[in-house]
Amino acid sequence: MKREKLTIVKIGSHVLDDDNKLNQVLQQFSALKDLRILVHGGGKQATDTLKRMGIEPRMVDGRRITDAETLKVVQMVYSGLINTSIIAKLNAMNCPAIGMTGADSNSILAVKRPVKDVDFGFVGEVKEVNTLGIETLLAAEIIPVFCALTHDGWGQILNTNADTITSALGSALAEKYDVDLVFCFELSGVLKDPQDANSVITDINKDTYLQLQKEKIIKAGMIPKIDNAFDALDKGVCNVFIKKYNALERQAGTRIHL
């Protein structure tokens, strides 16, 4: 049987925080022809709401310390505020989307991150993706939109990195579909020169990745993202694209492959 193509798009937080950019990416997402899934976080809006509620946001190494009170706010913002609004927008674009957390239909199980030097609280590391419900939705042409929440299977919601959720969904669904991951953000792709928006590296494989790291062209914040991409490719994902939010419908940006 011919395998169907599935595109999983993750929207970066700078795009999420700008109504104009968000509308553009959703318009393009809704016009895609493949089976598809959308993933988003919402860190900045969670921080704003925490402050408004008088709760001091705390981050360590770019990860949020999620105590019980912070988790409630993260749930409210990711799922209630951002996800629900995206669903209303997509359905208005004739894209029959349904909002999800990893708890919905038991789709993403995670374990609470073990306490080492830092206790991150209710932060989850993905353990298992249960594709049954997701496949049912895709087969019925209902489009799942995941926010950055999972559950532990015992009733506890866990705050979980949206990039990790994207890769985990991709790896699990690669057993049945030809999966491409698309990370949409505000730049045109991985840049050779961060000052030059036109210096996009159009193609990265494992060999060129090593070379780019040696030459210090790829460094710091980009490394975990690309490591994450290769991890998904090793688990069966076909291609990982890093591209601009308004370039969803065309060939553009950086393609990462084995």
Place this chain on the structure above:
Amino acid sequence: MKREKLTIVKIGSHVLDDDNKLNQVLQQFSALKDLRILVHGGGKQATDTLKRMGIEPRMVDGRRITDAETLKVVQMVYSGLINTSIIAKLNAMNCPAIGMTGADSNSILAVKRPVKDVDFGFVGEVKEVNTLGIETLLAAEIIPVFCALTHDGWGQILNTNADTITSALGSALAEKYDVDLVFCFELSGVLKDPQDANSVITDINKDTYLQLQKEKIIKAGMIPKIDNAFDALDKGVCNVFIKKYNALERQAGTRIHL
């Protein structure tokens, strides 16, 4: 073809606000054998969060004035906080539930309530239920859990009464299923004497309803609820039950029928 039975359960706000009662009703809901849907609101928790965020809650005739800022909080609390937590609990009870608003899969379309004496803001009156996505979920044994939000089909979320959503779902789904509506709250049913918890009226039809109103046994707050029940019955729902939150699995409470 034999029609399947579908039970739509609405949890009242006093049950929602008490963890112990909520867990009991969810445990019983998860143990039901029929196809089923859960519906909830969350008024009290929305009011608490509004106050915490420094927004003054405003109610007229028991309905919330929902300006743009209040709507964001209502979305956050109904969908993000309460619905997501219920979904995590139900899935932990091996009940493969999925959280919904009326925007999900375009399932409940509403119109913004027209401004007469009062401008209620972003409050919706149900216009149309689109059962397609819901039927797909039910057929796959995925259990929809709706919170009290709908959309206008143009990208706008609307705050919508949970009782109305329950009846609208029931009326629309009665075309395909044998639907019972169950309204769960903290009392044992409709009481003959509000001071006596054992004075449950076990059976109400249109004739006895008129009589009970004449005798002033049923009055005030209960009248719109029972009118709403008869409206659903007129549209094809089989039975409407009003019963205690811990009596889901057994015959109990008040049965309303034609």
